[in-house]
Amino acid sequence: MTDDEKAVPYGPVPAGIAGIGHHVPDRVIDNEYFEKYLDTSDEWIQQRTGIVQRRWLAEDEKPSDMFVAAAEMAMEDAGVRPEDVDLVVVGTASGDYLAPAVACVVQARLGLPKCGAFDIMAACSGFLYALATGASFIGTGRYRNVLAIGGDAMSRLIDQEDRSTAVLFGDGAGAVVLQPHEVCRRGLVEDYVLGADGEGVPLLLRPKGGAAEPMTEEILRNREHFIHMEGRKVYRFAAARMIWLLDWAMRDQDPEELGWMIPHQMNRRILEQATAHLGIPPNKVLHNIQKYGNTSAGSVPILLSEGYRKGLFEKDKFLVLGAFGAGLTWAGARIRW
Ligand SMILES: CC(C)(COP(=O)(O)OP(=O)(O)OC[C@H]1O[C@@H](n2cnc3c(N)ncnc32)[C@H](O)[C@@H]1OP(=O)(O)O)[C@@H](O)C(=O)NCCC(=O)NCCS
Known part of the structure; x- marks a missing residue:
């Protein structure tokens, strides 16, 4: 096996990260918030987890708001226009709907072409599953600009009365634009x-x-x-x-x-x-x-x-x-x- 083959196990065209973005909601929830109604403390949470605060969506916000904002930042960073994107993959367990995929919502909201759009459900591993999938599509040589997004609105999935999970999770999303590495020349x-x-x-x-x-x-x-x-x-x-x-x-x-x-x-x-x-x-x-x-x-x-x-x-x-x-x-x- 040559060095090149070792470096590119997923296809003939190595993928690179052309642009990166992220988004977290404005609403800050500190540990004291939970002290008011759960049998827990700031000290316990910080000591056992390291968490001081987290962000949660406001009531009138949706998970896709985060995915769209993160993707826009990544596209701007990459200098990629909506019409250039040829695939969008979202790793999430908390799309806007139980079905269909939130990737379709994102595609429409970003004004992307009628490209492939699908979700990957791999929970916390979702972004890296999306990245690997996107890199593999680039690897085939058929795709040039893949949006790989990962994020969750965990505040919508947790039982806020259950102290053992409520305090742990926050909402947020990030995104990358993947391109053939020979095009973007970074983030191989x-x-x-x-x-x-x-x-x-x-x-x-x-x-x-x-x-x-x-x-x-x-x-x-x-x-x-x-x-x-x-x-x-x-x-x-x-x-x-x-x-x-x-x-x-x-x-x-x-x-x-x-x-x-x-x-x-x-x-x-x-x-x-x-x-x-x-x-x-x-x-x-x-x-x-x-x-x-x-x-x-x-x-x-x-x-x-x-x-x-x-x-x-x-x-x-x-x-x-x-x-x-x-x-x-x-x-x-x-x-x-
Ligand atoms: C949840 C976690 C912080 C708990 O820490 P831990 O040291 O394992 O604590 P335990 O679960 O053994 O619980 C110890 C005690 O704290 C209590 N406890 C749980 N949550 C509490 C909270 N928010 N405040 C105060 N006490 C709490 C438990 O009820 C238990 O009480 P008991 O001994 O009377 O039964 C830790 O197990 C963890 O981080 N797990 C992974 C969770 C995770 O991130 N999952 C997502 C996967 S990506």
């Missing part, structure tokens, strides 16, 4: 990995109100349409998978060339333990869980966009993106800047 998607373990479905899910058990008054009364999570078990899965993902991304790489780790923001403790375990210096890891909580599929692209806007990414160094979530799913990508 060097490699990616996707995985899932369906045995873990019961650990994190919305148990009822789907097509297996359609909504009834009893389901509503029992609040079984909201997210249910076995927090401890998910924590253990995430800690082990984070180490596995970082290990995958660093294999055969020169550690000196590591630019930044951009991990899914689910729990600050997990990230600190995983990176310490692998000897990765804390100053190589980006965090924003303190500001936004866990934004599910939004967390990796928001962090990517913030890091990019701060000018942190150096040419020829690589970024490691990693996420895991319900399914259970996980995904990683190595991006050479």
Whole structure:
């Protein structure tokens, strides 16, 4: 295998990240908000998770508002007009409707051509699944400008009366424009990995109100349409998978060339333990869980966009993106800047 083949396992045309954007709602929910009606405290939340505040959509806002705003920022950054886009993929578990795909809403709102538009449901791994899918479409040589979006409106899926989940999540979205790397000359998607373990479905899910058990008054009364999570078990899965993902991304790489780790923001403790375990210096890891909580599929692209806007990414160094979530799913990508 030549070096080139090793760098481009997903098709003959390597993909690059031509533009990046993100959006979070204006409404700030701090930890004190929960102290007023739940048996919890700012201290508990900060100590166990690292979260200080999160953003939630206002009542009259929709998830697609975030996806559209993030995509517009990414398109502007890439210098891409709506008519140039030839595919839109949204990784989310919280589109505007149960069906159809929110990607179709986004396509119409952005005034894109009648290109392909579909959602990917991989929970918190959704953005990296969308990125891998978009990079693979670019890889075929048939697509030139793919919008890969990730985000969630978790405030609409959580049981706000359940202290074990309500405090953890926030709303937000991020987006990238993918192009053939020879066109945009930056953000080479060097490699990616996707995985899932369906045995873990019961650990994190919305148990009822789907097509297996359609909504009834009893389901509503029992609040079984909201997210249910076995927090401890998910924590253990995430800690082990984070180490596995970082290990995958660093294999055969020169550690000196590591630019930044951009991990899914689910729990600050997990990230600190995983990176310490692998000897990765804390100053190589980006965090924003303190500001936004866990934004599910939004967390990796928001962090990517913030890091990019701060000018942190150096040419020829690589970024490691990693996420895991319900399914259970996980995904990683190595991006050479
Ligand atoms: C949820 C999480 C923060 C809980 O931390 P933990 O150290 O594992 O705590 P436990 O779940 O063991 O709960 C310890 C106690 O805190 C309580 N607790 C849970 N949420 C609480 C809250 N918001 N405030 C105060 N106490 C809380 C529990 O009821 C439990 O009480 P008990 O010992 O009387 O039963 C942690 O498990 C976690 O981050 N899990 C992953 C969650 C996640 O991000 N999932 C998304 C996947 S992408």
